Amino acid sequence: xxxxxxxxxxxxxxxxxxxxxxxxxxxxxxxxxxxxxxxxxxxxxxxxxxxxxxxxxxxxxxxxxxxxxxxxxxxxxxxxxxxxxxxxxxxxxxxxxxxxxxxxxxxxxxxxxxxxxxxxxxxxxxxxxxxxxxxxxxxxxxxxxxxxxxxxxxxxxxxxxxxxxxxxxxxxxxxxxxxxxxxxxxxxxxxxxxxxxxxxxxxxxxxxxxxxxxxxxxxxxxxxxxxxxxxxxxxxxxxxxxxxxxxxxxxxxxxxxxxxxxxxxxxxxxxxxxxxxxxxxxxxxxxxxxxxxxxxxxxxxxxxxxxxxxxxxxxxxxxxxxxxxxxxxxxxxxxxxxxxxxxxxxxxxxxxxxxxxxxxxxxxxxxxxxxxxxxxxxxxxxxxxxxxxxxxxxxxxxxxxxxxxxxxxxxxxxxxxxxxxxxxxxxxxxxxxxxxxxxxxxxxxxxxxxxxxxx
Amino acid sequence: xxxxxxxxxxxxxxxxxxxxxxxxxxxxxxxxxxxxxxxxxxxxxxxxxxxxxxxxxxxxxxxxxxxxxxxxxxxxxxxxxxxxxxxxxxxxxxxxxxxxxxxxxxxxxxxxxxxxxxxxxxxxxxxxxxxxxxxxxxxxxxxxxxxxxxxxxxxxxxxxxxxxxxxxxxxxxxxxxxxxxxxxxxxxxxxxxxxxxxxxxxxxxxxxxxxxxxxxxxxxxxxxxxxxxxxxxxxxxxxxxxxxxxxxxxxxxxxxxxxxxxxxxxxxxxxxxxxxxxxxxxxxxxxxxxxxxxxxxxxxxxxxxxxxxxxxxxxxxxxxxxxxxxxxxxxxxxxxxxxxxxxxxxxxxxxxxxxxxxxxxxxxxxxxxxxxxxxxxxxxxxxxxxxxxxxxxxxxxxxxxxxxxxxxxxxxxxxxxxxxxxxxxxxxxxxxxxxxxxxxxxxxxxxxxxxxxxx
Numbered sequence: 001x002x003x004x005x006x007x008x009x010x011x012x013x014x015x016x017x018x019x020x021x022x023x024x025x026x027x028x029x030x031x032x033x034x035x036x037x038x039x040x041x042x043x044x045x046x047x048x049x050x051x052x053x054x055x056x057x058x059x060x061x062x063x064x065x066x067x068x069x070x071x072x073x074x075x076x077x078x079x080x081x082x083x084x085x086x087x088x089x090x091x092x093x094x095x096x097x098x099x100x101x102x103x104x105x106x107x108x109x110x111x112x113x114x115x116x117x118x119x120x121x122x123x124x125x126x127x128x129x130x131x132x133x134x135x136x137x138x139x140x141x142x143x144x145x146x147x148x149x150x151x152x153x154x155x156x157x158x159x160x161x162x163x164x165x166x167x168x169x170x171x172x173x174x175x176x177x178x179x180x181x182x183x184x185x186x187x188x189x190x191x192x193x194x195x196x197x198x199x200x201x202x203x204x205x206x207x208x209x210x211x212x213x214x215x216x217x218x219x220x221x222x223x224x225x226x227x228x229x230x231x232x233x234x235x236x237x238x239x240x241x242x243x244x245x246x247x248x249x250x251x252x253x254x255x256x257x258x259x260x261x262x263x264x265x266x267x268x269x270x271x272x273x274x275x276x277x278x279x280x281x282x283x284x285x286x287x288x289x290x291x292x293x294x295x296x297x298x299x300x301x302x303x304x305x306x307x308x309x310x311x312x313x314x315x316x317x318x319x320x321x322x323x324x325x326x327x328x329x330x331x332x333x334x335x336x337x338x339x340x341x342x343x344x345x346x347x348x349x350x351x352x353x354x355x356x357x358x359x360x361x362x363x364x365x366x367x368x369x370x371x372x373x374x375x376x377x378x379x380x381x382x383x384x385x386x387x388x389x390x391x392x393x394x395x396x397x398x399x400x401x402x403x404x405x406x407x408x409x410x411x412x413x414x415x416x417x418x419x420x421x422x423x424x425x426x427x428x429x430x431x432x433x434x435x436x437x438x439x440x441x442x443x444x445x446x447x448x449x450x451x452x453x454x455x
Numbered sequence: 456x457x458x459x460x461x462x463x464x465x466x467x468x469x470x471x472x473x474x475x476x477x478x479x480x481x482x483x484x485x486x487x488x489x490x491x492x493x494x495x496x497x498x499x500x501x502x503x504x505x506x507x508x509x510x511x512x513x514x515x516x517x518x519x520x521x522x523x524x525x526x527x528x529x530x531x532x533x534x535x536x537x538x539x540x541x542x543x544x545x546x547x548x549x550x551x552x553x554x555x556x557x558x559x560x561x562x563x564x565x566x567x568x569x570x571x572x573x574x575x576x577x578x579x580x581x582x583x584x585x586x587x588x589x590x591x592x593x594x595x596x597x598x599x600x601x602x603x604x605x606x607x608x609x610x611x612x613x614x615x616x617x618x619x620x621x622x623x624x625x626x627x628x629x630x631x632x633x634x635x636x637x638x639x640x641x642x643x644x645x646x647x648x649x650x651x652x653x654x655x656x657x658x659x660x661x662x663x664x665x666x667x668x669x670x671x672x673x674x675x676x677x678x679x680x681x682x683x684x685x686x687x688x689x690x691x692x693x694x695x696x697x698x699x700x701x702x703x704x705x706x707x708x709x710x711x712x713x714x715x716x717x718x719x720x721x722x723x724x725x726x727x728x729x730x731x732x733x734x735x736x737x738x739x740x741x742x743x744x745x746x747x748x749x750x751x752x753x754x755x756x757x758x759x760x761x762x763x764x765x766x767x768x769x770x771x772x773x774x775x776x777x778x779x780x781x782x783x784x785x786x787x788x789x790x791x792x793x794x795x796x797x798x799x800x801x802x803x804x805x806x807x808x809x810x811x812x813x814x815x816x817x818x819x820x821x822x823x824x825x826x827x828x829x830x831x832x833x834x835x836x837x838x839x840x841x842x843x844x845x846x847x848x849x850x851x852x853x854x855x856x857x858x859x860x861x862x863x864x865x866x867x868x869x870x871x872x873x874x875x876x877x878x879x880x881x882x883x884x885x886x887x888x889x890x891x892x893x894x895x896x897x898x899x900x901x902x903x904x905x906x907x908x909x910x
Contacts, residue, residue, distance in 0.1 A: 005562040005785045008501045008550050013563050015570070016494035016577065023495065035842045037819045037849025037869075040474035044466035044596050045500060045552075045582065046520075051460055065501075066523040068548055070586035083542045092547070093523055095463045097500075107460040108468050115470070117866045119852060122471065127500060131525035141499050154852035156835075279835040330460045364492045380611075380734040387490045394492025397574060397609040411572045414492075 010132070010140030017413075021357045025172060025348055026125055026145065032167050033123040033147050036160060041122040043104040045129075049096045055103050055329070057298065063130040065097035065140075097129035101146040101341070102299075102326065109150050109337075110330035118151030118335075125344075137349055148339025150327070155269055158303045158322055159276035161340040165307050165318045166282050168342065173356045176310045177317070180290035181246075183270050184300045184321070186253070187291075189263025194235035196228060202298060204228065208240070209294035219292075239263075239291065246274045246289045269303055299323045302338070314350050318342045361413035364392045366432075366452050368418040369406075370399040375420050382420060382430055385445060389453045409435055416452060465587070465595030472868075476812045480627060480803055481580055481600065487623050488578040488602050491615060496577040498559040500584075504551045510558045510784070512753065518585040520552035520595075552584035556601040556796070557754075557781065564605050564792075565785035573606030573790075580799075592804055603794025605782070610724055613758045613777060614731035616795040620762050620773045621737050623797065628811045631765040632772070635745035636701075638725050639755045639776070641708070642746075644718025649690035651683060657753060659683065663695070664749035674747075694718075695746045701729045704744045724758055754778040757793070769805050773797045816868035819847045821887075821907050824861075825854040826876040834875050837885055840900060841873075844908045864890055871907060 007013065014022060030040075052064055069092060086092055098104055101124045109120065125145045132138055147164060149157040162179060169177050187208070191201050207222045214222065216237075223233050242252055253267045270289060277287065287305075295304045302322030309317060320340025328334035351357055368383040370376050379395065386393040394414065396405050402419065409417045419431040424442065431442045432451060443451060462468065469477060485495075507519055524547060541547055553559060556579045564575065580600045587593055602619060604612040617634060624632050642663070646656050662677045669677065671692075678688050697707055708722045725744060732742065742760075750759045757777030764772060775795025783789035806812055823838040825831050834850060841848040849869065851860050857874065864872045874886040879897065886897045887906060898906060 005506055005565050006503060007566075008499060008503055011499035011501055013499070013567070014495075014497040015563075015567060016496060019495035019497060022497075034818050034847050035845065037822075037847060039471035039817060039819070040469075040478065041471060042469040042474060042477075044463060044468070046463045046466055046584070046596060048461060048463055063525075065525065067552075068521040068523055070518075070520065083540050085538050085540055087538045097522075108470075110460050111462075112468070112470060117863065121849065129501070141501060149852070152852045156850070156852040160850070160852075276835065279832045279839075281836075281839050362494060363489050364494070367492075377734045380731065381736075384734075384736050390490065392489050392492060394576065395611070395615070397604070397607045397611040397615075408572065 008140070010134035010138075012139065012141075017361050020361060020363070021352065022143075022348060024357060025344065025351065026143070028171055029145050029168055029342060029344070030123070030125060032164060032171060036121075036147075036164060038121045038123040038147050041105065041108065041124045042126060043098065043101075043108060043124070045098055045127070046095045047098055047104060047107070049094055051107055051330075052096050052099055052103060055299075056099055060099065060130075063132055064099050065129045065131055066093040067095040067097065068092060069094055098126070099130060100128055101126065101144050102148070102323070102339075105146070105148060105150070106327040106330050106337075109327050109335060113331065113335075116150075119157065120150040121148075122150070123147040137346060139345060142345045145342040145344045146339060148337055150337040151335055153324070153336045155272040155303070156276055158269075158338045159273045159280065161320055161338060162273065162277065162287065162305055163280040163282055165305070165320075165340055165342075166286055169307060169317060172347065172351065174309060174317070177307055178285070178310065179287040179305055179307050180293045181270060181273070181287055181303065181305045182290055182293040183266035183303050184294075185262045185266030185269065185302060187266075187294060189257070189260040189266060190236055190239045190291075192262060193239070193257065193260050194228075194232040196232055196236075200226065200228070204236075205294040206296070208236075208292055209296070211292040242291065245284075246270070246287065249289045249291075250274070266302070273303060295319055295321060299326045301325055305340070309350070312354075315346065316343065317347050317350075360415070364394050364412065364414050365455065366391055366393045366416045366418055367405065367409040367412070367414045368393060368395050368420075369402060370396045371402065371419065371421040372399055375422065375425050378425055379418075379420050382418065382445065382448075385449055386418075386452060389449050391449070391452045406433075406435070416455065418448070418452075463595070465589035465593075467594065467596075472816050475816060475818070476807065477598075477803060479812060480799065480806065481598070483626055484600050484623050484797060484799070485578070485580060487619060487626060491576075491602075491619060493576045493578040493602050496560065496563065496579045497581060498553065498556075498563060498579070500553055500582070501550045502553055502559060502562070504549055506562055506785075507551050507554055507558060510754075511554055515554065515585075518587055519554050520584045520586055521548040522550040522552065523547060524549055553581070554585060555583055556581065556599050557603070557778070557794075560601070560603060560605070561782040561785050561792075564782050564790060568786065568790075571605075574612065575605040576603075577605070578602040592801060594800060597800045600797040600799045601794060603792055605792040606790055608779070608791045610727040610758070611731055613724075613793045614728045614735065616775050616793060617728065617732065617742065617760055618735040618737055620760070620775075620795055620797075621741055624762060624772060627802065627806065629764060629772070632762055633740070633765065634742040634760055634762050635748045636725060636728070636742055636758065636760045637745055637748040638721035638758050639749075640717045640721030640724065640757060642721075642749060644712070644715040644721060645691055645694045645746075647717060648694070648712065648715050649683070649687040651687055651691075655681065655683070659691075660749040661751070663691075663747055664751070666747040697746065700739075701725070701742065701744045704746075705729070721757070728758060750774055750776060754781045756780055760795070764805070767809075770801065771798065772802050772805070815870070819849050819867065819869050820910065821846055821848045821871045821873055822860065822864040822867070822869045823848060823850050823873040823875075824857060825851045826857070826874065827854055830875050830877065830880050833880055834873075837873065837875060837900065837903075840904055841907060844904050846904070846907045861888075861890070871910065873903070873907075 127143050250267045250271050257263050300321040301324045304321030306316040306319040322338040324336040325334050368379050370379050383393050383395040417433045429442050429444050430448045433440045582598050705722045705726050712718050755776040756779045759776030761771040761774040777793040779791040780789050823834050825834050838848050838850040872888045884897050884899050885903045888895045
């Protein structure tokens with residue numbers, strides 16, 4: 001008996017029915033990206049370790065999948081010796097699996113800067129790998145769907161990312177979702193005003209971002225535990241607690257705190273975005289300014305945003321923002337960039353839970369059965385006629401009782417079955433049976449092809 | 456200055472223009488697979504090492520990319536100590552990158568046998584990784600396009616794979632291609648008749664397969680160098696040298712060598728395939744029986760085939776065959792299977808060389824310019840109108856001289872530019888300029904949308 005085959009932890013096979021759904025969601029997203037003029041990019045799954053190192057923080061760094069060196073004699077050592085000594089890290093590994101799509105984009109821009117046309121509007125839909133502890137909804141290999149504009153400081157690019165989120169979630173069938181928008185510049189201004197030390201800023205932002213989970217008091221306590229003074233915490237909250245409709249909130253920010261440069265700049269940027277959104281046809285009710293939104297990644301420098309579905313509570317479906325300094329890490333000079341990433345795996349999981357996918361389970365429209373050996377050639381020919389008219393068609397390979405062939409069509413979810421028996425053969429006609437209703441009709445070839453093409 | 460970014464050896468970035476071509480070829484192939492009722496499958500990029508081991512021969516085994524273990528303290532050892540001792544292979548690696556798509560398919564069938572409907576007709580288009588020495592046209596990360604039928608011994612499944620090759624190459628625009636067909640059973644019969652020892656069979660097949668490269672004498676010499684007797688070599692050639700149209704060749708084989716069971720069975724199978732092909736509408740001139748065709752992979756058990764373009768000489772574009780025993784390596788009992796893999800990277804390279812791709816470089820149809828700040832809102836609104844009618848449209852983000860915006864459209868290969876200046880604004884019209892001809896026309900919004908949708 002062969003060894004029982006198994007999958008690596010946190011990875012999945014996607015069988016046809018799941019693929020059908022994944023393709024549905026990803027194609028729809030791709031079409032919207034393309035409708036806005038974004039163009040596809042693919043990068044290798046493997047990157048040099050030095051390209052990925054130092055980009056994802058200490059915790060992220062640990063989760064990078066590293067690839068063993070090849071062809072250095074290591075293979076032989078591994079096979080032939082009982083033990084051997086490794087002297088340094090670089091003896092073992094030099095490459096690693098892609099961890100996200102933003103760092104590879106930045107590397108591409110740095111490497112191909114003279115061959116690209118700016119603004120470079122690209123989308124990328126590819127898997128990434130993280131050696132996270134697998135759990136419900138968290139995988140070690142998962143797809144990301146990113147859309148970014150590189151090479152412009154225009155807030156129109158940020159607005160467009162926000163519009164694309166609206167359009168994607170609407171097209172996928174989500175309701176009751178909204179977008180939370182903030183600006184890292186505002187947050188930086190607040191922390192500056194509150195006299196938080198630069199080295200404590202990131203940690204403070206992580207705490208502020210936890211409002212939904214731990215509430216106002218939780219955030220206050222945690223900030224104090226992290227060593228912020230009561231005065232600092234009060235100053236922070238005096239601003240964070242400002243709420244209201246976007247325009248009102250932004251006015252109040254600017255009126256009350258115009259002396260904080262960074263805060264004022266951030267508010268100006270958001271005001272500009274809010275001016276553009278109506279021109280894109282996005283309803284006001286769709287977005288809010290939420291000053292507690294910080295988003296985890298260290299590389300954001302301007303507007304940030306995340307979409308959440310209100311009911312059922314399922315967390316964020318997209319997250320994005322402006323990162324004007326990341327590409328500089330590769331290039332040595334900054335190039336502005338902004339974009340958004342869709343949590344496509346969560347989107348697919350939620351859509352399945354909420355029964356949001358179309359009911360069909362296959363693209364195949366017709367199963368052409370084989371009555372017996374005498375009719376087989378005709379069945380094959382009719383199958384080809386259907387395919388010529390772009391009707392996805394499966395031919396039965398092994399003649400068996402018709403009932404068994406019907407059962408197969410049913411199991412596969414194929415909506416129509418074509419029967420060519422001796423009678424049909426004699427009349428040069430075919431019988432079409434609709435699986436759902438059991439309804440049958442006998443038609444000549446042309447009519448039958450037309451009927452199946454139109455369904 | 457940041458470290459100069461670079462790519463791992465043998466890997467590539469696909470920038471938008473290349474992606475456009477790759478998507479063109481792969482979508483076309485996918486559509487044909489689906490037209491024949493094949494359904495998508497995706498498997499993880501990472502497989503357990505024990506799943507891949509022992510499947511690709513010693514040479515293949517060396518080329519497998521192995522993934523360093525995660526979270527076992529190895530990370531810490533690597534970072535903190537000057538040196539450490541590795542006692543066995545399994546201390547370091549437990550997973551590896553996918554090497555082909557056939558072994559993962561076999562694993563899927565073994566793991567999900569009770570959830571799949573047979574025959575299981577699946578296609579799979581995903582990258583694989585091989586640590587081969589990179590050279591022109593050979594990459595370390597490359598896509599494969601496979602289509603297979605699992606669970607039937609019917610020669611119709613083999614015939615259909617052959618038909619799909621015909622249809623794919625035709626649709627991609629290849630001319631002067633043909634298919635070479637053989638059967639491993641015939642080759643086995645020949646070797647048996649020539650009294651070649653079982654342990655020498657694989658090696659003999661590898662030599663026979665070299666006919667195109669080293670000629671008749673080359674093959675004869677190499678077989679003798681490999682220790683086959685002159686009698687053996689003569690017997691082998693007495694059969695291999697039979698040529699003729701498929702039906703004639705097969706008749707002669709069966710008339711002259713009917714006592715060799717395996718050879719006769721193999722000829723019967725090919726005869727059956729040749730009977731089916733005309734029903735699929737495939738012309739006779741498309742395929743030949745070529746008794747020298749052996750194909751490298753050890754796992755083939757029945758019909759095998761490969762497509763070659765005659766002019767220019769570019770090698771094979773697809774290869775496939777029946778492998779009735781591979782799944783048994785995982786399952787403990789055999790499940791018959793057959794299919795074909797397209798050399799998609801070579802296909803794309805050749806199509807680029809021969810200028811076979813459509814001339815457009817982008818899906819984006821229109822660039823909506825911004826005349827100045829006063830017209831920006833209207834430009835945005837018109838962009839949205841175009842998108843609502845499914846015209847892929849890019850909006851200019853940074854207002855600049857119109858000429859500069861035209862240059863951008865030109866560089867991006869966008870065919871139409873939309874201008875909304877003060878005059879157009881006043882008249883509620885837009886001007887459309889066709890980039891190729893320079894032709895301009897001013898239309899009202901509805902007509903303009905219609906015009907761009909139809910182009």
